[in-house]
Amino acid sequence: MTNRQRNNAILHYQPYDRMPVVHFGWWDTLLEKWHAEKRLTLDEITGVADGNSKDKAIGDKLGFDYNYYTTFQPVNGMITLFPAFESKVKASFPDGSQHILDNEGAITLRKPGAGSIPSEIGHTLVDRASWEKEYLPRLQWDERRINTDELQTIAKQSATRTEPLGIYLGSLFGQIRNWMGITGISYLYVDDEDLYDEIISTAADIQYKMSEYILQSGAVFDFGHFWEDIAFKNGPLISPGVFKAKVGPHYKRLTDLCHRYGIDVVSLDCDGVPDALIPTWLENGVNTMFPIEVGVWGGSYAPWRKIYGKELRGVGGVNKHVFALDYSAVDKELERIKPIIELGGYIPCPDHRLPPDTKWENVQYYCERMRN
Secondary structure, three states: OOHHHHHHHHOOOOOOOOOOOEEOOEOHHHHHHHHHOOOOOHHHHOOOOOOOHHHHHHHHHHOOOEEOOOEEOOOOOOOOOOOOOOOEEEEEOOOOOEEEEOOOOEEEEEOOOOOOOOEEEEEOOOOHHHHHHHHHHHHOOOHHHOOHHHHHHHHHHOOOOOOOOEEEEEOOOHHHHHHHHHHHHHHHHHHOHHHHHHHHHHHHHHHHHHHHHHHOOOOOOOEEEEEOOOEEOOEEOOOHHHHHHHOHHHHHHHHHHHHHOOOOOEEEEOOOOOHHHHHHHHHOOOOEEEOOOOOOOOOOHHHHHHHHHHHOEEEEEEOHHHHHOOHHHHHHHHHHHHHHHOOOOEEEEEOOOEOOOOOHHHHHHHHHHHHO
């Protein structure tokens, strides 16, 4: 079987010859460390992106089959805004830190040497006036949003492709959280519910138009994929009831579109503890959770399968932190996930991008054990 056939068989609860060895990319600082250790050359770590040839080459060296997060995306990637904001320095300080306007219109605090997500200290989108001036014009359909040459290549190779490929369906709330911040979007629901609804529906409309254009091209995809990241270690960043009422129907529009083009596996990337949002996703056609973070809360596919049965699928759920330890820690983690694999509809994968303390030899060992 090819990796594409394995991936599709497992997520449809069908027989397969072996479990594919799957990953979800790497922190840039990890690639830099591996370069310093002479595991990879500077050229090999330059220009790495999910599913591209350099990402594939690194995965091959380690023993992976493919990066699950390999999707066809608009030219702005995960950002719906077109054009995106021009990133610029708003202020610089003696300690080397800076206030940066990012390409989604948020003002962030960047500190020298910091590798984590920067703190948000301000936002361009704060009210209807800023919405209509700065964001609404950036949320209009334009063919230039799509790399049509790449799309035509995918269409030509659809029948012979041996690796799974998804269509990126966008974000219906997570990106709006980026635009306004969690405090701003939470207050907006109370202060101006009409604007709240308008922002969500406008973002959903442009995602739909882009997805429809891509699917009408003749390119064939193995799954659809959303990104949200709207949960943390104690639960979701939005009321589940509000999420169901305001966002749920927009997922349904997009998953119905996928179904018309033969795509019945739709995954969603939400970090943290998303349990309270899963019913809304399932009701509206999103049936695969990814990357299922183990974290301090012990996220797992198994309890969800017990609740939702075979309607639910999963990719992820392997504790990425074991790769900083030793072979015995890797063995223990593999034993832990064996009964989860046996449930079916599940592909193990490190539960996020591999962090800077990851040891090359531990990842190779994991890949060898998974393959055998």
